[in-house]
Amino acid sequence: MPNNLDRLQLRQTRMEQSPAILRGGFRPFFIGAATWAICALAVWLLILFGFTPSQFLEDPLAWHRHEMLFGFVGAAIAGFALTAVPNWTGRLPIAGAPLGALFGVWMAGRILPFLVSHESVLLIVLDPGFYVVLAALLAREILKSRNRNFPIVAVIGLFGIADLVDRVAMAGLADIANIGWQIGFALVIFLLAIIGGRIVPSFTRNWLVAQGAAEPLPTQPDYLDKAVLVLTALALLSWLIWPASLPTGVVVMAAAIAHVFRLVRWQGWRCRSNALLIILHVGYLWLPMGLLLLASAQWALVSETAAIHALATGAMATMILAVMSRASLGHTGRELSASRQMILSYVLISLAAVMRVSAAIGIGVQQITLTVAALAWAGAFGLFLVQFVPILTSGPIQKKSERKP
Structure with a gap:
């Protein structure tokens, strides 16, 4: 054995x-x-x-x-x-x-x-x-x-x-x-809240320290973050169990406000010059925006489709693109620096989210906004593939000390 x-x-x-x-x-x-x-x-x-x-x-x-x-x-x-x-x-x-x-x-x-x-x-x-x-x-x-x-x-x-x-x-x-996909959807939102709460403030703090930024700096998750996660779990469970109700709308709205407060603590405006970081903050911002729309949908103020796409195209897709590009660079030994292609892909995924939510709300001609959203979506992930397929199918960059003479 x-x-x-x-x-x-x-x-x-x-x-x-x-x-x-x-x-x-x-x-x-x-x-x-x-x-x-x-x-x-x-x-x-x-x-x-x-x-x-x-x-x-x-x-x-x-x-x-x-x-x-x-x-x-x-x-x-x-x-x-x-x-x-x-x-x-x-x-x-x-x-x-x-x-x-x-x-x-x-x-x-x-x-x-x-x-x-x-x-x-x-x-x-x-x-x-x-x-x-x-x-x-x-x-x-x-x-x-x-x-x-x-x-x-x-x-x-x-x-x-x-x-x-x-x-x-x-x-x-x-x-x-619809209970299957709704449970899956809620689990992903909760996972974003957990993982986002770890990596966004951590990466932001590390970069600010490297830049010699003054205090105060973003902190690691504490009891306030745990409270936000508990509130988020309650909001998502309420949406699954008791949809289209006043109490559910109130709890989801409270969760949205809590996430805004959490995001402000991470001081994203201080890293606006770093595209790899600011896109994480932008992606996370879509989480409370989506929850705000979801709360409004419980009171029949907007279509729930708008909330679903704010959370999916906005929060999920933006965070996925941000994390995939950063991890692909970091874990293959590349410099953590956004190329023009990456920056353009971040702009396009943000445009896709805005257009898709606009179409669901009824802003503009739906077929046009859907088409723009789809083209921007395809462009964002297409640019990712153009830049990262060669990187992900090759070995890591060797450090100078590791290279053969």
């Missing part, structure tokens, strides 16, 4: 001998997330605008909703988690053939809806099964290192259960309407 040292050496060898794209979870899954962000939206718009028959998919709207959440967002979460957990635990990352197999399962979940019906047992099991396997692998690493980040892995496991519930609903096997 191989001992722990043998297993460690085996994982080290597997990682070193693997193709560059399989040497870290962020590599295939960030490419997959950006590619699917474009492809899934393109398919949806072709159906929406009548260029492709709606019969091309059994339920185009349900498919669009599912793929943007459990396909695009899910891939970004997987890439982040597979990269963050080794940093948290000090253990080697999942790499090589196991990583390739994991990515293959995610890919199969994207392709199967075009080949089989929603009632297919293979599709119902395989698509959510990806997140169950991912959570199990990450939990093993967390538990072996006795790390404190197990709740984040638990959220990923629950995300897989939400995926299963949504698949069952799409298959018509149970009359559970």
Whole structure:
């Protein structure tokens, strides 16, 4: 029986001998997330605008909703988690053939809806099964290192259960309407609140210290941040259990205000010259904006679609693009500096969010605003792929001391 040292050496060898794209979870899954962000939206718009028959998919709207959440967002979460957990635990990352197999399962979940019906047992099991396997692998690493980040892995496991519930609903096997994607959506919002509350103030503080900025500086999460997270959880649970009610609107509104207060404490205006940082603050700003719209929707003041897209296109997509670009630079040994392409991609994702919310609210001609939003979305993730595919499919930059003479 191989001992722990043998297993460690085996994982080290597997990682070193693997193709560059399989040497870290962020590599295939960030490419997959950006590619699917474009492809899934393109398919949806072709159906929406009548260029492709709606019969091309059994339920185009349900498919669009599912793929943007459990396909695009899910891939970004997987890439982040597979990269963050080794940093948290000090253990080697999942790499090589196991990583390739994991990515293959995610890919199969994207392709199967075009080949089989929603009632297919293979599709119902395989698509959510990806997140169950991912959570199990990450939990093993967390538990072996006795790390404190197990709740984040638990959220990923629950995300897989939400995926299963949504698949069952799409298959018509149970009359559970929208609860699956709504639970998944709420879990992602909560995950953004947790992760954003760690990385945004931390990165901002580190940069301000490096610039010699004066006190006060952003602090690490404290009891106030924990209170915001508790309030956010209550707001999201209220939305799931008691929608379209006055009390739910009040709790969600309170959560929105709390997140504004939290964001102000991070002093984003002081890092406005650093595109890699300011985009994190902009992405997080969409979280309270989306919650504000969600609260208004409970009182029938705006369409809930506007709130969903403020949180999805605004908070989720902007934070995903920001984190993917920063992590891709940092974990391949590149300088943490935004290129013109990256800055343009940040501008485009912000434009996409504004236009999509505007269309949902009824500002402007809907077909025009939707088209602009779609083009800006595709441009943002297309620019990411242009810059980062060569980086993510090659090895890290060697330091001068490591280069051969």
